[in-house]
Amino acid sequence: MRFGLFLILLMFGLLSQMACKNDDTTVPDESQFVVDLSQYQVEDIPGSNRKMVTKLDPQGLLEEQGMVENGMRVGTWTKFYARNTKPMETWTYENGKLNGLHFLFNNSGRVDMYESYMNNKLHGKRVTFKYGSPVEEMSYKNGQLDGIFRGFFPTGKLQRVGYFKNGLQDGKYIVYDENLKIVMQATYVNGVEQPH
Numbered sequence: 095m096r097f098g099l100f101l102i103l104l105m106f107g108l109l110s111q112m113a114c115k116n117d118d119t120t121v122p123d124e125s126q127f128v129v130d131l132s133q134y135q136v137e138d139i140p141g142s143n144r145k146m147v148t149k150l151d152p153q154g155l156l157e158e159q160g161m162v163e164n165g166m167r168v169g170t171w172t173k174f175y176a177r178n179t180k181p182m183e184t185w186t187y188e189n190g191k192l193n194g195l196h197f198l199f200n201n202s203g204r205v206d207m208y209e210s211y212m213n214n215k216l217h218g219k220r221v222t223f224k225y226g227s228p229v230e231e232m233s234y235k236n237g238q239l240d241g242i243f244r245g246f247f248p249t250g251k252l253q254r255v256g257y258f259k260n261g262l263q264d265g266k267y268i269v270y271d272e273n274l275k276i277v278m279q280a281t282y283v284n285g286v287e288q289p290h
Contacts, residue, residue: 127166127167127187127190127191127192128165128166128167129147129162129165129166129167131145131147131162131165133149134147134148134149134158135147135148135149135150139161142163143163143164144161144162144163144168144169145161145162145163146159146160146161147159147160147161147162151176155174155176155179156174156179157173157174157176158171158172158173158174159171159172159174160172160187166187166190167185167187167190168187168188168190169186169187169188170184170185170186170187170194171184171185171186171187172184175201180199180201180203181197181199181203182198182199182201183196183197183198183199184196184197184199186211191211191213191214192211192213192214193211193212193213194210194211195208195209195210195211196208196209196210196211204223204225204226205223206222206223206224207220207221207222207223208220208221209221209234210234212236215234215236215237216234216237217234217235217236217237218233218234219231219232219233219234220232220233220234224248225248227246227248227249227250228244228246228250229245229246230243230244230245230246231243231244231246232244232258233258235260238258238260238261239258239261239262240258240259240260240261241257241258242255242256242257243255243256243257243258247272249272251270251272251274252270252274253269253270254267254268254269254270255267255268256268256282257282259284262282262284262285263282263285264282264283264284264285265281265282266279266280266281266282267279267280267281267282
């Protein structure tokens, strides 16, 4: 019980620290969207300016695949695990920028995380999973935490819930035990915890 309370307090502190940052999650290096075609097998797509490109590892196994238009990534791109053809990661590009869903998969094919981008910034939900169960769910708007945040026990039950506005914790923050009894509660305004 004492260790469990310690973990809850630790998580509360980490979330509070995270809330105090103005977390701008813009993708920093846009050069990753330009593709050096010399590293890929290139196949023209008839009737289109797009090309299907495939990258193989030194053993000839599929490593990465997607489409380019005018040298920029477009559509869905997939990176693969080296020893098989299972997807490791998928990204969606539009107009030379990350736009749409990004998925991370474990080597058994389960989704470990998905998040949504708009113009290279997180926008929408980011959800992480462990063994198929949700771990955390966060909402982003224009690259900043904005909206509800939820954390879950390994059983899938709600463990904590909080709210963010413009990258700062704002509103109630509640921590529950596994029986959904409140074990801690705080209120934030613009990232600052309010006195009780």
